[in-house]
Amino acid sequence: MATIKDIANRLGISISTVSKGLNGASDISDDLRQLVLDTAVEMGYSTKRSKKVEYRKLCLFVTNVEYKTLDTFGYDIVLGFKQNAFKHKWDVTVVEIDVEFQEQNKYDTYLLQHGYCGAFILGLALHNPWMEQMKTTTMPTVLFDNFIDGNQNVGYLGTDSREGIHMAVEHLVNLGHKKIAFLNGSPGSLVSDERQEAFESAVKEYNITCNENMMAKGFFVADSAHYHVPGFLKEGATAIVCGNDLLAQGAIETCIKEGYRVPEDVSIIGFDNIPIAATTEPPLTTISQQRNELGRCAYTTLRSLINHVSISKTMLRPQLVERESTTVVSRELKK
Amino acid sequence: MATIKDIANRLGISISTVSKGLNGASDISDDLRQLVLDTAVEMGYSTKRSKKVEYRKLCLFVTNVEYKTLDTFGYDIVLGFKQNAFKHKWDVTVVEIDVEFQEQNKYDTYLLQHGYCGAFILGLALHNPWMEQMKTTTMPTVLFDNFIDGNQNVGYLGTDSREGIHMAVEHLVNLGHKKIAFLNGSPGSLVSDERQEAFESAVKEYNITCNENMMAKGFFVADSAHYHVPGFLKEGATAIVCGNDLLAQGAIETCIKEGYRVPEDVSIIGFDNIPIAATTEPPLTTISQQRNELGRCAYTTLRSLINHVSISKTMLRPQLVERESTTVVSRELKK
Numbered sequence: 001m002a003t004i005k006d007i008a009n010r011l012g013i014s015i016s017t018v019s020k021g022l023n024g025a026s027d028i029s030d031d032l033r034q035l036v037l038d039t040a041v042e043m044g045y046s047t048k049r050s051k052k053v054e055y056r057k058l059c060l061f062v063t064n065v066e067y068k069t070l071d072t073f074g075y076d077i078v079l080g081f082k083q084n085a086f087k088h089k090w091d092v093t094v095v096e097i098d099v100e101f102q103e104q105n106k107y108d109t110y111l112l113q114h115g116y117c118g119a120f121i122l123g124l125a126l127h128n129p130w131m132e133q134m135k136t137t138t139m140p141t142v143l144f145d146n147f148i149d150g151n152q153n154v155g156y157l158g159t160d161s162r163e164g165i166h167m168a169v170e171h172l173v174n175l176g177h178k179k180i181a182f183l184n185g186s187p188g189s190l191v192s193d194e195r196q197e198a199f200e201s202a203v204k205e206y207n208i209t210c211n212e213n214m215m216a217k218g219f220f221v222a223d224s225a226h227y228h229v230p231g232f233l234k235e236g237a238t239a240i241v242c243g244n245d246l247l248a249q250g251a252i253e254t255c256i257k258e259g260y261r262v263p264e265d266v267s268i269i270g271f272d273n274i275p276i277a278a279t280t281e282p283p284l285t286t287i288s289q290q291r292n293e294l295g296r297c298a299y300t301t302l303r304s305l306i307n308h309v310s311i312s313k314t315m316l317r318p319q320l321v322e323r324e325s326t327t328v329v330s331r332e333l334k335k
Numbered sequence: 336m337a338t339i340k341d342i343a344n345r346l347g348i349s350i351s352t353v354s355k356g357l358n359g360a361s362d363i364s365d366d367l368r369q370l371v372l373d374t375a376v377e378m379g380y381s382t383k384r385s386k387k388v389e390y391r392k393l394c395l396f397v398t399n400v401e402y403k404t405l406d407t408f409g410y411d412i413v414l415g416f417k418q419n420a421f422k423h424k425w426d427v428t429v430v431e432i433d434v435e436f437q438e439q440n441k442y443d444t445y446l447l448q449h450g451y452c453g454a455f456i457l458g459l460a461l462h463n464p465w466m467e468q469m470k471t472t473t474m475p476t477v478l479f480d481n482f483i484d485g486n487q488n489v490g491y492l493g494t495d496s497r498e499g500i501h502m503a504v505e506h507l508v509n510l511g512h513k514k515i516a517f518l519n520g521s522p523g524s525l526v527s528d529e530r531q532e533a534f535e536s537a538v539k540e541y542n543i544t545c546n547e548n549m550m551a552k553g554f555f556v557a558d559s560a561h562y563h564v565p566g567f568l569k570e571g572a573t574a575i576v577c578g579n580d581l582l583a584q585g586a587i588e589t590c591i592k593e594g595y596r597v598p599e600d601v602s603i604i605g606f607d608n609i610p611i612a613a614t615t616e617p618p619l620t621t622i623s624q625q626r627n628e629l630g631r632c633a634y635t636t637l638r639s640l641i642n643h644v645s646i647s648k649t650m651l652r653p654q655l656v657e658r659e660s661t662t663v664v665s666r667e668l669k670k
Contacts, residue, residue, distance in 0.1 A: 150498060152652050160647050163485060293644045300635065309628045312495050313650035317487050 002043035011039055024113065041108040044138045046117075056090045058302065059116040063097045065123035071275045073244070073291070074122055077144070080295020081120055088303070097121075102129035111139045118306050120144070120157075120298045126188045140305035142298050145191045152310040155301045157294060161191050164287040164318035165198035168241045168269045171285070171320055173206045176329040177239040177267060181214040181232035183225060183251060185243035192217060195243060195271075211235065218247050225250025226257075233258055238266060238329050245270035245277045248284055252325065267326035283323035290316055337378035346374055359448065369444075376443040379473045381452075391425045393637065394451040398432045400458035406610045408579070408626070409457055412479070415630020416455055423638070432456075437464035446474045453641050455479070455492075455633045461523045475640035477633050480526045487645040490636045492629060496526050499622040499653035500533035503576045503604045506620070506655055508541045511664040512574040512602060516549040516567035518560060518586060520578035527552060530578060530606075546570065553582050560585025561592075568593055573601060573664050580605035580612045583619055587660065602661035618658035625651055 004022070008015045013032075020028045021036025022045075028036075060081055067074025078094060085092045093116075107130050111119060118140035124131055126146070134141065134148045147156040172180055182199045185192040196215075203210045214235050218224035220243060229251050232240055242248035248270030255266045262268055262282060270277055273288035294316060301314045339357070343350045348367075355363045356371025357380075363371075395416055402409025413429065420427045428451075442465050446454060453475035459466055461481070469476065469483045482491040507515055517534045520527040531550075538545045549570050553559035555578060564586050567575055577583035583605030590601045597603055597617060605612055608623035629651060636649045 150502070150652075152654070163647065167485070290644065297639075297644070297646065304632075309625065309632070310652040310654075311632065311649065312498065312652040313648055314646065315648035317645040317647040319487070319645075 002040070002045040004045070006043060007036065007039050007045060010043065011035065022112065023115075037109045037113055038106075040112055041106065041138070046112070046138060055115055055117070057114070057116050058085055058090050058092050058299075059111065059114070059119040060092055060094045061097045061119055061121045061124075062094060063102075063121075063123045063128065064125055067094075067122070073272055073274055076291035077122060077295040077298070080292035081298050082295070083292075084296040084299035088299070090299075097130070099129060107133040108137055108139050118142075118302050120302055121146075125186070126190065140302060142302045142305065144294070144298065145189070147190060147313065153305060155305055155311045156313045156315075157298050157301055158191065158315055159289040159294065159318050160315050161194040161318075162198040162201075164271060164289075165195050165241065166202050167318060167320045168271070168287050169199065169202035169206060169208070171322075171326065172239045172241070172267060172269065173208065175239075175267065175326060177208070178329070179209045179214070179235070179237050180239045180241060181210065181235070181237035182216075183228055183232070183240055183242045183247050184215065184217045185220045185247070187217045192243065199241065218243060218250075220244050220246060222246045222250030222253070226254050229254040230258055233260060233266070239326070240266065240268050242268065242270050244272045245274050245280075245284060245286055248286065248325070249276060249280050252280055252282075252284075263325050263327040264330055267329070269326055273321050277321070278323070280325070282325050285323045285326040286321050288319045288321045290319070337375070337380040339380070341378060342371065342374050342380060345378065346370065357447065358450075372444045372448055373441075375447055376441065376473070381447070381473060390450060390452070392449070392451050393420055393425050393427050393634075394446065394449070394454040395427055395429045396432045396454055396456045396459075397429060398437075398456075398458045398463065399460055402429075402457070408607055408609050411626035412457060412630040412633070415627035416633050417630070418627075419631040419634035423634070425634075432465070434464060442468040443472055443474050453477075453637050455637055456481075460521070461525065475637060477637045477640065479629070479633065480524070482525060482648065488640060490640055490646045491648045491650075492633050492636055493526065493650055494624040494629065494653050495650050496529040496653075497533040497536075499606060499624075500530050500576065501537050502653060502655045503606070503622050504534065504537035504541060504543070506657075507574045507576070507602060507604065507661065508543065510574075510602065510661060512543070513664070514544045514549070514570070514572050515574045515576060516545065516570070516572035517551075518563055518567070518575055518577045518582050519550065519552045520555045520582070522552045527578065534576065553578060553585075555579050555581060557581045557585030557588070561589050564589040565593055568595060568601070574661070575601065575603050577603065577605050579607050580609050580615075580619060580621055583621065583660070584611060584615050587615055587617075587619075598660050598662040599665055602664070604661055608656050612656070613658070615660070617660050620658045620661040621656050623654045623656045625654070 004018050008018045021033045065074040066072035067078045082092050120142045122144045142155045145158045148154040216228040251268050252262050255262050260266050270284045270286035273286045277284040277286045297314050301311050304311045339353050343353045356368045400409040401407035402413045417427050455477045457479045477490045480493045483489040551563040575586050586603050587597050590597050595601050605619045605621035608621045612619040612621045636646050639646045
């Protein structure tokens with residue numbers, strides 16, 4: 001691990017100048033500060049100040065995920081992370097990172113510059129600029145729903161998608177469904193890929209009918225259900241597994257608009273169990289993610305990484321929450 | 336969750352008799368005690384006494400794994416578990432469970448009978464009697480290197496085997512090896528299956544030569560190396576990846592006995608990094624498992640399960656420890 005002295009030697013400047021660069025003092029030039037930070041990152045320097053209360057700072061980066069109100073997917077995750085971190089006397093800053101932000105800031109440099117000891121990143125997509133930097137970051141980092149191969153500093157946290165999709169299909173099969181469609185989330189996300197694989201393997205295992213016209217990717221937004229669901233219905237699907245609750249909400253709306261009853265004609269099952277799931281009409285059967293616990297576990301995993309215990313994966317089990325949007329298959333479709 | 340009263344109602348006996356049955360009092364018959372325990376297990380009763388110090392008891396079951404002395408695989412895992420549990424004021428009992436023990440005791444009944452709030456099981460093989468009971472146990476349980484589908488009470492803990500085998504093959508490929516053999520561990524263990532898959536995928540990824548005669552399963556004991564390694568050498572292997580350090584130690588001995596030098600003629604790489612790895616001749620390059628940390632994480636995972644946070648998987652990263660048993664491939668084998 002490089003020290004401040006190592007950085008000073010490399011750059012041929014004094015230790016106090018390096019300190020100023022790392023601590024954001026105003027009496028050195030911006031160019032020199034950037035050079036100090038870049039060199040510190042390159043040499044694997046990291047702040048060792050986590051025992052002093054004033055420096056116990058963690059960052060929670062959020063992108064592509066709603067989190068500000070109680071009804072959003074991210075709310076409980078952010079809350080759980082903060083609750084557990086605060087309990088252990090860490091300060092947490094939430095920073096929104098759009099693509100432009102990621103392009104303008106190097107990940108390690110940003111953390112170092114702001115004195116963060118580590119970060120939890122919620123919502124990073126495979127094609128986002130920072131994703132590439134995760135392969136080499138020297139900063140303790142926990143990624144929600146993203147796995148990085150071979151970097152000791154990065155841990156994965158998520159819900160077991162395979163088990164969740166399997167539960168959903170098993171639930172429908174037990175209700176007699178044999179033609180089950182799948183409205184997955186966004187392409188280019190690890191969970192969508194995992195869920196696709198899980199769904200296809202469940203189709204084989206339960207010997208149910210599903211062809212390519214009965215599977216689609218829907219970007220996790222309700223609108224895309226309106227686009228895909230009519231096709232599923234034409235194929236004769238009696239049930240639809242959705243990649244999240246918003247897609248399921250859209251699927252219910254579309255079915256009703258097309259003249260089908262939910263659940264009498266078509267059973268619909270969501271994923272996540274966000275608050276709207278209890279208030280859709282009918283209330284939604286869904287695969288629950290324990291989101292507050294995911295946030296709490298993100299903190300414990302991050303703390304382990306900060307303490308040089310390289311946890312590569314922490315996975316929680318999903319749970320089936322049965323409400324009213326699924327029922328036994330009717331003998332024939334209305335249409 | 337069933338209460339003592341529920342059990343009493345079911346059996347038509349008094350609450351105090353149920354209490355006696357659960358607490359091992361001597362003034363009821365053995366048959367009645369067994370009936371109370373069996374019924375308690377069937378109804379999903381579990382002790383809720385974890386806040387009273389005298390009842391903070393965890394059990395660490397061990398089978399198929401050596402753990403008593405510093406040079407064994409299990410030593411640091413057991414130690415790490417105890418260290419973390421003791422720190423949080425839990426009492427830990429280590430119980431050895433051979434097949435006979437497992438056949439004579441029902442898992443849930445045993446825990447309930449002895450007042451354990453949960454257990455960590457080290458070494459259970461897929462074919463062991465208790466494995467089947469893991470699918471339905473209502474007791475918080477962490478399994479080392481074994482994954483159970485769909486039971487919220489059971490968590491998996493282990494090192495990422497895929498990443499470990501990948502690291503080993505990459506290390507050898509970087510040294511110029513193109514013919515690499517694989518001496519895997521026991522058949523019928525989850526890690527052996529995972530490592531087999533990982534090795535075969537690495538073979539494809541790096542486009543190296545490996546046929547069926549260059550892969551074998553060796554039961555994790557040195558002796559089996561003597562049986563398989565001569566065949567590998569005949570096939571022209573210049574390197575051998577081994578499923579643990581004991582197999583690697585046996586592989587070194589066999590190579591030397593057959594007139595090959597290690598590492599000049601044949602590079603050998605182990606798995607685990609137990610203490611003997613540093614003292615073999617030559618010292619062994621190996622894939623390290625952080626065993627003390629695994630034990631510590633087993634405790635934190637178990638504590639989460641006891642608190643109804645169903646962690647399904649906690650995985651740690653392996654690390655490559657380079658010593659002297661691997662080197663750049665020589666142009667030709669001596670023979």
